[in-house]
Amino acid sequence: MQHSKHLPAYTRLSVRFIGVVALAWLFVLAAAVSPLRAAERSRVEAFLNITGFDVALDSIALSAGSAPGMLGLDDSAFGADWSRIAGQVFDTDVMHEMALDILEVALEEGPLNHAAAFYATDLGQRLVAAENIAHMAEDSVANEAEGRRIISDLVRKGAARLGILRRMNLAVGSSDSSLRALQEIQLRFLLAASAAGIIDMPLSAAELRDLLRGQEREMRRALQRSALAGAAWTYRQFSDGELRTYAEALEQPDMQMVYELLNAVQFEIMANRFEELAMRMAGLQEEHDI
Template sequence: MSMISRLSVPLRPRGLHFVLPLLVLLLVALPGLSRAADRARIEAFLNVTGFDVALDSIAFSAASAPQMLGMAPDAFGKDWERVTGEVFDTGVMRGIALEILEQTLDDGDLNHAVEFYASDLGQRLVEAENASHMIEDDSAKTAEGEAIIAGLVESGSERLELFKRMNRAIDSTGSSLRAIQEIQFRFLMAASAAGIVDLRMDTEELRGVLRQQESEMRIVLQRSALAGAAYTYRDFGEDDLLAYAEALETPQMARVYELLNAVQYEIMANRFEVLAGEMASLHPGQDI
């Protein structure tokens, strides 16, 4: 029972460069907006930073659902794609994110993040991240990233430490492991309630099983994140990587990423719970 979250997002269209100044003006120059305009500001924030398409990419995680239940990937038949498309509807997921962020995202932190990601370096980084994340099959990307890491280790390159700094900054509170465990827990409990699986343990026993996997999962997460960074930023120079690491390490950016990570994981958990209910109509239950 393991699932690694991924931010798989499509490449930003070239036309965005022409609308960025208008988005930044909306975000920074008009702080005293109504509730409706507040939502517009947050939508613009998501656009500039690329988090909107990152939210859309949560749908890729649906592929791991059968494996989490100990089932074959094709266990739920021809309706699987339709059901997952409905559950992981991008409009629904963006709506949830907007509702949360309207209540929680600090204006100062929003503006700080926008000013960085709207810069030339910020937009080049977002474009590279989007291009990397839109690769649905991670295997080739991971293999190339691991090969890059092996070369950096052999040569003693400083790039390796920069990648580690960036990854630490993005998950400064170490929340990813705990969040993935919670997603697994909520999904398995929902699947049990829906009759998909016969969960032969109580909640504390299930949490204990998940805790037993912590060490292995932590290593997998770290290796995956490092390989992903090596692949994604392979064409950036060390000066750019250092500038990005320093930007990510600011208190404002740390708070933004802590919040965005929490939003992403809550949406994933929520959608997996809904998916469990839908899966009950697609396949008979089994023991776990």
């Protein structure tokens, strides 16, 4: 599909948690939380650590580098301060506080205890360690290529492991949910960039949404391939039995509730930070133009 010169091609954001569209209203609830709940914040923080979600939050910062490209621009358009501003907006401490604010209100004790109990096991901690490495991998392109090679071997052999990996990916969120969330992130970023005067947006929000929807089939396939290759690489050192145990754990109702919420939190933080980045980029552009 051809695009207007004012609009970038749809750029896939790399995220591990595949899930639901962001829930911005959770921030409203979090703002009204009573100080009496503050003692529970430490339990939520411990939960983030034991499940590895704290590292997943840190990895959001890696997506900042894709921001100019999403707008069809180059880093140089924003001057020498680009890296500094991106680092400030995607500050990991800020993102952790945002996550804690939401989860302190929205994460129920039952699902929290259930997920923490699984990830506290020997298998759970080994899985978290592998996932943390995958989150922060510097050469994600090479890792995904290796994952695709692993998948090709599994397909050629007709290995049962392929079905287990697909089962795991489905348990943590469908490709449709991921696609909707990523579309929402890009939509919010483009609209914020347009409002800030960074790009000339010739389309309304409804027209832009229709444009993104027109690319859904291609993007859904890309997401599915990427998620499968990523899982193949991330869990390459685990046995089929261990991964089957993990899939069964992920399919439990309490774990499903946890992942649905964590997905929503991660996508909301991404969208929020990209909107903030658009405003800061506008200031950088003005300084550079001067």
